[in-house]
Amino acid sequence: EAQVTWAQARTCPPTTLPLPNERPARSVGRMIELPHATGGSSLEGTVKAIREQQQRQQHQLDKQRQSIAELQAQLAAVLEEFQEKGASHNTTVDVRASPKGSAKAEDAPLVNADDAVPEYQVEHSMWDALLLVFFESVGWPDKALLILGSLMNLGLQAMMLLVLWFDMVDKNKYGSEKVEEMLKWRVATGHNKEHFDEVQGKPLIQKLCSRELWSFEQSEYDEMYDYLYKTVPGTLLSCTVLILWVLSSMVEYRRIVEQGLAILQLPSIRGRGLLYVVEDDEQQLEVRGARPLVHAFIVACLLLPRFVVLGFLCVGGCKYLAETASLSDLVLNAMGLAFILDVDELLCAVLLPHRLRSRLDRMRPLPCGERGRRVAGFSVTDWLRYLLTVALVLGAIFVYLSPFMTNLRGAATALCGGMKDFSYSGGISSEPTVTLMNSSDYTGSCGLADMDAHMSSTYGIVHNQSTHVTRKPVDYLQKQERAVLAYAFKGCDPGLLTDAQGACVGVPSSLADVLPPGVRPGANADPASCPVLQPRLRARACDPVPSPDSCLWSWRAYTCEEDKLWPGNIHEEACSSDLGSSCMLWRFELGMEHPTRNCLLADECGGPRYDCLSAYGTVDIEVRDYATYKSNRSLVWESVTSGLEQAINVSGVHVELQPEGRPAGSASQYFWLVRSMPDTFFPAGVPSLDAAVRKLANAEIAAVMGASETLDAVVIGSTEYTKEKDLRLFFQKASLPSSGGAPAGGGPAPQPGAAQEAPQR
Known part of the structure; x- marks a missing residue:
């Protein structure tokens, strides 16, 4: 209506x-x-x-x-x-x-x-949240929280950098010094006989390189072995991790560059407010300008610290990852380094309330570049980022990873390169000779076959000698290193040695720099066999000779010689001062009589003195001037006594004249006696000493009287010996004194035929 x-x-x-x-x-x-x-x-x-x-x-x-x-x-x-x-x-x-x-x-x-124009999108990060400090709509409590969070972020990252640079990447774990220490450990412990496993017949170094031990050294070598010799080598994983780490660093680098360009491209404003921020109908925040003071603050307090942290973290992380030999640690370390880059996001998520985080969400992206400025379809910042990424990856590989690989290979070769199936003993003041013992013929017990093989190979026709000489002070550590390493690093052509897998390879530079003088891999000849007893030398078999610096001795020889090093138990007993054991070895082991000791004493007398036998005989002399001889009978007696002692090399010979009163020009006969004869005296050899006794006696007479050739001839009769109890009875029948010495005027003479009445054997 x-x-x-x-x-x-x-x-x-x-x-x-x-x-x-x-x-x-x-x-x-x-x-x-x-x-x-x-x-x-x-x-x-x-x-x-x-x-x-x-x-x-x-x-x-x-x-x-x-x-x-x-x-x-x-x-x-x-x-x-x-x-x-x-x-x-x-x-x-x-x-x-x-x-x-x-x-x-x-x-x-x-x-x-x-x-389109590149844009920088603000994220939930303390570095980005620091921009909110310049917003007029942000209250002072929130600004204080933002500043505190930024300082905590910078402090935590700086602390992690200090730990990384000074406690982690500054350690040259496999450098020349460490390789040298590994060589010393190999000599002092790995090949030392004290650490030989007599159950398995292996030295410690062989068990280490076979990965059979349970020790700190084994875990270290396992780490090197897994990195170098696994089906997929650790080098491939290291390169992969380095590339991923550089890419992670370049993501942060790109955000820093874009953030810097976005802020520095903001138009400068005048008037009230540090930042010109507009909020549109959709309640989005758009930064349209900044005062010059903000630009300077951003460069000094945000961009520069971020670049410094990223630079040290990227380079330090590359070095740290490149020098990590553990395959599992490589992945964990890379994740740990990436965690440092996320500290700003963690703090932002924990510290900032919802009202500040919502402001970051409502901020529109900031332009961070210009449209149309391209080179071959890419912007200048893109080209710079690509080149920097490639340079960092190549630098990490050639500056850090390649030297580390060389050092690691040198360390592994120092421990397990060359021969490993031998040990050594000696090289100390009490045992100067370094005895090298190859365990390839190791036996836990010396059976008949082992003993036969040992006696045949050791005491055959090869000329060997024992040793005992006076030496000058020497550097025993250097002596050990030279002998052990020269023998260990043989088996290849000169300049090469076997690596841990048995292949002949070049000597790593880190190992070559610390090898002792005289150790030339592949060019060192085998040392001579250790001197042993040579029965065919007879009297010279036990003569001392200079000991070699090093020699070869086998573990079979060590076992068969009753756990003794060279010259072995055979030499020790054959040249022993105990007459009984020495004679037994020469007779039953070597099948010959003792060349320098009278084993009859061991048969007739009990040890340990073996002095129950005495030897006696006659000496007939021919003189030129009997009158002169008669007036100087004591001098002649003393000269004959001295000549006998020197000829038979026995002191304390008793000589007595027998009988007296023969006409001039006839022979005079002396009776000689050696009581408790030494084991080096062989009575059967005395008669062959006629000329030697005559020469020695005439020399002593000439020294006193000036007359030469007083004795024309000396004839030593057959030599007999008797036991001490029979000798007393002989003295009683022969009317001889029971002790040596010439009686005055010749003394009482034994009756003719007394010598023939003495018991004979």
Whole structure:
């Protein structure tokens, strides 16, 4: 029943549709306010007015549809033109409709989606959250929290860097000094006989290199072995981890660069406020400018610390990962380093309240570059990032990984290169000779076959000698190293040695630098066999000779010689001071009589003195001047006594004249006696000493009287021996004194034939 006049209907505002690129109004239409009607004619007028209004609105809609059609036609023409000119199909045309329908195609700017301006998206990180300090809408408590979190972030990363650089990457675990220590350990412990496993017949170094031990040294060598000699070597894993670490570092580098470009490209502003921040209808925050002070602060307190932390962390991480030999530690260390890069995100997630995190979410991306500046299709920052990535990877491999590989291979070769199946003893003041004992013929017990083989190979026709000489002070440690390492690093051509897997390879430089003088891998000859007893030398078999610096002795010889080093138990007993054991070895082991000792004493007498036998005999002399001899009989007696002692090499010989009163020119006979004869005296050899006794006696007479050749001849009769109890009876029958010495005037003489009455054997 409402009534409306024509004038009122004309004043109603028309409803319009929004243009394509315009935002819709909050209210898409308004209610038409109709006047109250007073009659039927008024109602008809109102209906007519409404109909006219609808017609006008329809007319406006038709015009807008026509404008849209024209714009679509223009768009099609522009696209066709670009296709003819070879433009990308991804090119978009920014066409904006004019309310009046007067837009032209040439007025619309062209935008290539692939050539968009790079943008930096703010993330939940303490480095990004530090920008909120300059927002005026952020309260002081929140600003204090942001500053505290940023300082904690920088402090934690700096602390981790210090630990990484000074406690972890500064250790040269397999450098020349460590390789030298490994060589010393191999000499002092690995090949030392004290650490020989007599159950398995292996030296300690052989068990280590066979990976049979349970020790710290074994775990260290296992780590080196797994890295160098596994099917997939550790070098491949190291290179992979280094590449991944550099890529992780370059992700952080890209964010730093983009953050710096985004902030430094903000226009400088004047007036109130540090940052010019605009909040649009969608409550999104857009930073449109910053004061110069903010630029300086960002460079000094944000960009520079981030670059320093990243630089040291990237280089230190490369060195740390490259010098990690444990395969499991490689992966864990890489994850630990990446964890340091995430400290800023962890602190942001823990410290910042929701209101600050929501502000970070509402911040629009910041432009961080320019459109169109490309070299070969890539921007300058992209090229710089690519080159830096490649340089870091190659630098890590050639500067850190390659030297580490050389040192590691040198360490493994120092421990397990060359021969390992031998041990040694000696090289100390009490045992100067370094005795090398090859365990290839090791036997736990010396059976008949082992003993036969040992006696045949050791005491055959090879000329060997024992040793006992006076030596000058020597460097025994250097002596040990030279002998052990020269023997260990043989078996290949000169300049080569066998690696831990038995292949002949070049000597690693880190090992070559610490080898002792005289050790030339592949060029050192085998040392001579250790001196042993040589029975064919007879009297010279036990003569002392200079001991060699090193010699070869086998473990079979060590076992068969009753756990004795060279010259062995055979030599020790054969040359022993105990007559009984020495004679037994010569007779029963070597099958011959003792060359220098009278074993009859061992048969007749009990030990340990073996002095129960005495020897006696006669000496006939011919003199030129009997009168002179008679007046100097004591001198002649003393000269004959001295000559006998020197000739038979026995002191304390008793000589007595027998008988007295023979005519001039006839022979004079002396009786000689050796009581408790030593084991080096052989009575059977005395008669052959006639000429020697005559020469020695004449020399002593000439020294006193001046006369030469007083004695024309000396004839020594057969020699006999008897036991001490029979000797007393002989003295009683022969009327001889029981002790040596010449009686005055010749003394009482034994009766003729007394010598023949003595018991004989």
